[in-house]
Amino acid sequence: MSACDTTINPYNQFIAALKARKIWDAGILIKQMLGDYSSIAQKYAQVDKLKGWLDTFHPLPSAVVAELKQLFDVQFTYNSKAIEGNTLTQSETQLVLEKGITVGGKTLREHLEVVGHRDAIDYVELLAQKDTRIGEWEIRQIHSLLFTVIDRAEAGRYRQLDVKAAGTEYKYPPHSHYLLAGFVGWLNSKEIQQPHPIDYVAESHCRFVGIHPFQDGNGRTGRLLMNLLLLWLGYPVAMIRHEQRVEYIEALVQAKQQDNLVAFQELVLQAAQDSLVEVLRVAVTATESQNKGKNFYDEILVFLDDFDAKSSTSYEKQLSSDFWVV
Secondary structure, eight states, X not given: OOTTOTTSOHHHHHHHHHHHTTOOOHHHHHHHHHOOOOSHHHHHHHHHHHHHHHHTTOSOOHHHHHHHHHHHHHHHHHHHHHHTTOOOOHHHHHHHHHHOOOOTTSOHHHHHHHHHHHHHHHHHHHHHTSOOOOOHHHHHHHHHHHHTTTOTTTTTOBOOSOOBOTTSOOBOOOGGGOTHHHHHHHHTOTTOOOSSHHHHHHHHHHHHHHHOOBSSOHHHHHHHHHHHXXXXXXXXXXXXXXXXXXXXXXXXXXXXXXXXXXXXXXXXXXXXXXXXXXXXXXXXXXXXXXXXXXXXXXXXHHHHHHHHHTTTSHHHHHHHHHHTOO
16 A cells, blocks of 8 residues: 555555555664664654654644553553662563552562552652742752651651762762752753753763752663653653663763763663654654554655565565564
8 A cells, every 4th residue: 555545544555555565563663764773863853853742742642642551551660660779570560550469578668669669659740740940948848758668757858977889989069069959050040051861861860969958869860850850852761671781781881970960861762762663652652642643654664665665675574574463
């Protein structure tokens, strides 16, 4: 079926094309369409293209929003907690979040960390729906929700000690300097000029964890704050995966000790791209998307037509095998 056939709704053409080619995962198709580029400039361009496509599907249908919330709540909570040493698996995290089940062999604190993170996510999503300036109160509230069920005395409480980064000689700024007020001023400054929204979001996280305002939970609070900014900017939640823990820590060290944010910006950029693909994977196949996303459907149908033209090449054979991956 040609992409030039305008008598049929582009959504219906797209679904028919997936069925005809036995492509079960639209996310893999989207990644193939983007191409495999190594330069950082090309990666930013890929994210911009994905963001542009996603914008044409807004507002997302309620069923899509519900599906994505369930998916991201579990993945975000699991990965953020695992980075900090929580041993609950992703499936166990899902059981705790959705069923309230206690997993044998796991500590009470690990279960409570999951519950607190879910409550903090809900609060961040509520803030994202409002045009509210981020202040110290909002940041302390995020931390408080993380810790109320674990350690009420420390929930939302600034640290009272001068501390070093674990396992290093790096000293965080003295607690008496109250640097968070300056951070909040920077965060809300209309004069901030960044090459790309992802750079602003990445720098915000590096600045926050560099201040280290709380005795514990700065990484979790910082990742939640970073995602609040992403949601405000129209991006989905982006997750630093626990497998990237060493890379994540090393990138933060570069940012703090060498004033070099590039590695961390690339980490956030990749996380944003992965999340954009995941959201589009769900949105583009939803029945309620029939009258949205025309640019996306037009472009991807042209891509599939070009793909068909290469029917006997090794490129097609490799692509076909990739499409079969579920």
